[in-house]
Amino acid sequence: MRRDWVAGVAPLMLLLLFCVLGPVVWPADPAALDAGAPLARPCLAYPLGTDALGRDELARLIHGGRETLSVAVPATLLAFMLGTGYGLIAGFAPRIAARVLMRLLDALLALPSLVVLLCGAALLPRTGFTVSVLIGVTAWPGLARLVRTEMVSLRGRDFAHAARQLGADPLHMARRHFLPNIARLLGVNATFLLGDSVLALSALSFLGLGVPPPAASWGSMLQSGIGLMDLGAWWLILPPGFLIAGSLFAAAAVGRMFFSEEKEQKTFALRWRKG
Amino acid sequence: MGRAAETFATLFFLVTLTFALAHAVPDGPAYAILGLKAGPDRVRALNAQLGLDATVWGQYATWWWHVLHANLGISYLQNRPVVSVIGAYAGRTAVLYSVATGLAVVAAMGLGWLHGVFYRSWAGRVCSAIEIFLYAMPGFFIATVLGMVFSSWLHLLPAAGMVDLHQAAPGFGDRAAHMVLPAASIALFVAPWLARIFAQGVHEELSRDYVRTAQARGVGFGSILLRHVTPNAIRPMVTMLGLSLPAIFSGNVVVESVFDYPGIGWLLWRSAVAHDYPVLVGIVLVVGVATMLGNLAADLVNAWLDPRVTYAA
Numbered sequence: 226m227r228r229d230w231v232a233g234v235a236p237l238m239l240l241l242l243f244c245v246l247g248p249v250v251w252p253a254d255p256a257a258l259d260a261g262a263p264l265a266r267p268c269l270a271y272p273l274g275t276d277a278l279g280r281d282e283l284a285r286l287i288h289g290g291r292e293t294l295s296v297a298v299p300a301t302l303l304a305f306m307l308g309t310g311y312g313l314i315a316g317f318a319p320r321i322a323a324r325v326l327m328r329l330l331d332a333l334l335a336l337p338s339l340v341v342l343l344c345g346a347a348l349l350p351r352t353g354f355t356v357s358v359l360i361g362v363t364a365w366p367g368l369a370r371l372v373r374t375e376m377v378s379l380r381g382r383d384f385a386h387a388a389r390q391l392g393a394d395p396l397h398m399a400r401r402h403f404l405p406n407i408a409r410l411l412g413v414n415a416t417f418l419l420g421d422s423v424l425a426l427s428a429l430s431f432l433g434l435g436v437p438p439p440a441a442s443w444g445s446m447l448q449s450g451i452g453l454m455d456l457g458a459w460w461l462i463l464p465p466g467f468l469i470a471g472s473l474f475a476a477a478a479v480g481r482m483f484f485s486e487e488k489e490q491k492t493f494a495l496r497w498r499k500g
Numbered sequence: 501m502g503r504a505a506e507t508f509a510t511l512f513f514l515v516t517l518t519f520a521l522a523h524a525v526p527d528g529p530a531y532a533i534l535g536l537k538a539g540p541d542r543v544r545a546l547n548a549q550l551g552l553d554a555t556v557w558g559q560y561a562t563w564w565w566h567v568l569h570a571n572l573g574i575s576y577l578q579n580r581p582v583v584s585v586i587g588a589y590a591g592r593t594a595v596l597y598s599v600a601t602g603l604a605v606v607a608a609m610g611l612g613w614l615h616g617v618f619y620r621s622w623a624g625r626v627c628s629a630i631e632i633f634l635y636a637m638p639g640f641f642i643a644t645v646l647g648m649v650f651s652s653w654l655h656l657l658p659a660a661g662m663v664d665l666h667q668a669a670p671g672f673g674d675r676a677a678h679m680v681l682p683a684a685s686i687a688l689f690v691a692p693w694l695a696r697i698f699a700q701g702v703h704e705e706l707s708r709d710y711v712r713t714a715q716a717r718g719v720g721f722g723s724i725l726l727r728h729v730t731p732n733a734i735r736p737m738v739t740m741l742g743l744s745l746p747a748i749f750s751g752n753v754v755v756e757s758v759f760d761y762p763g764i765g766w767l768l769w770r771s772a773v774a775h776d777y778p779v780l781v782g783i784v785l786v787v788g789v790a791t792m793l794g795n796l797a798a799d800l801v802n803a804w805l806d807p808r809v810t811y812a813a
Contacts, residue, residue, distance in 0.1 A: 332513035
């Protein structure tokens with residue numbers, strides 16, 4: 226059990242440490258230009274080489290990670306609240322209203338999230354705040370459906386009937402009975418949402434529609450590495466790519482810690498990745 | 501509510517959502533068309549021409565009327581009807597999509613058989629590790645790495661476009677060569693999860709009574725796997741494939757952008773960059789409807805694979 230716990234949480238902790246403590250361990254300036262060493266291979270002075278302008282790639286990755294998290298974490302919180310709230314409301318709503326809410330959810334789930342994200346990015350002025358809101362607003366439907374499914378099963382249990390007979394109102398029921406029962410599910414899904422948000426932001430930045438420069442994120446760094454692919458600059462492509470992949474892996478690892486394989490299938494089926 | 505009624509209800513919301521999206525254009529479409537320095541007279545004239553001076557409900561009714569007549573407006577960028585623009589690109593995506601999905605299913609079944617048969621042994625663990633590794637890879641990263649290895653380093657395959665523009669009349673071979681990297685990228689990103697679900701199916705089905713009965717009758721293992729277990733194990737995978745159509749499309753967008761494959765994903769990307777709103781809204785509608793039809797098709801295939809499955813009409 227303890228080993229499972231370590232294996233589940235370690236990847237996420239490592240990533241967070243990389244972003245939070247990175248500047249302390251490697252205090253190089255990500256914006257400093259070294260005209261003498263553009264596209265330097267990884268060496269002692271530059272552990273991950275430099276980009277076309279001679280900027281330290283490792284320092285850029287650390288700060289790109291902070292930039293990525295500063296957008297992805299608020300987006301996750303927003304999506305988490307929207308998804309949980311909608312799921313709870315759909316769970317309490319009377320039959321007809323619940324059906325309408327679920328069909329609306331189906332319509333939202335039928336839209337590829339990247340399609341909605343690209344439309345939003347084209348419509349809105351792009352700042353860290355709007356991109357964050359945009360990702361949050363597109364990421365929640367999967368969680369909403371999950372919460373509602375759990376609610377449907379919970380509200381038929383004896384304790385729910387008993388509480389209702391004793392005159393508990395929906396707010397009390399949600400706070401004291403339903404939310405504590407799905408706390409574990411919510412916790413895992415918050416992690417999934419973080420992975421999704423990092424992926425969504427990376428895909429947007431990769432397509433040049435994320436937060437505009439000078440802010441660098443892993444996605445935009447990967448994009449700029451592609452332009453230099455023919456020069457053989459693998460150190461500009463693999464590290465940002467593996468960091469994005471690492472975030473998704475970390476989210477999946479936390480999920481696997483909590484769920485057996487049978488449950489895994491059910492949980493993942495409703496929230497499949499987006500890009 | 502039956503399956504058909506549910507689909508119609510979802511369609512209704514989808515059309516309404518696209519209407520709301522079209523109305524979210526900042527400052528209205530007149531400024532997007534005429535530029536931000538347009539005078540109020542010209543804006544008013546264009547709004548009247550576009551029917552934007554009507555009430556919201558009137559516009560909503562008109563939107564429905566136009567959607568039902570396959571009229572999605574005119575592209576700002578290409579000055580052609582959105583429907584014909586989307587049609588031109590959608591055909592190419594359909595080809596790429598079919599090839600990629602076919603590849604993904606073949607790869608998933610290969611990996612899934614291996615994983616399912618050797619579920620608890622080291623071979624199964626290796627398969628599981630491969631699946632998780634690929635699962636965590638974003639589509640655009642897979643595409644980038646494939647392009648880097650097979651195009652930049654090994655010079656084996658082209659990494660951009662649909663045909664070689666230097667050739668006068670590119671043949672089938674050239675088209676196929678340009679298809680390999682995009683299709684392989686999408687397949688690599690779709691296959692691991694399908695493989696995982698297929699493997700679980702194979703593993704579960706192998707422990708059923710009918711398998712033991714077949715073994716007792718002296719049926720060979722290969723025959724049991726192919727003729728008895730696979731048809732049963734494949735159903736969850738088909739459902740999953742239907743459910744993951746939106747995700748596959750998202751992957752498709754980035755893969756088409758990486759390889760400059762002029763499909764509907766590429767069109768979406770370019771329209772978003774160039775603020776071509778009618779095309780954006782049109783793509784949302786078309787992709788949403790296609791996804792719903794895909795889900796419906798997956799259910800129908802399942803009903804065909806297993807006569808016990810029924811969906812109330």
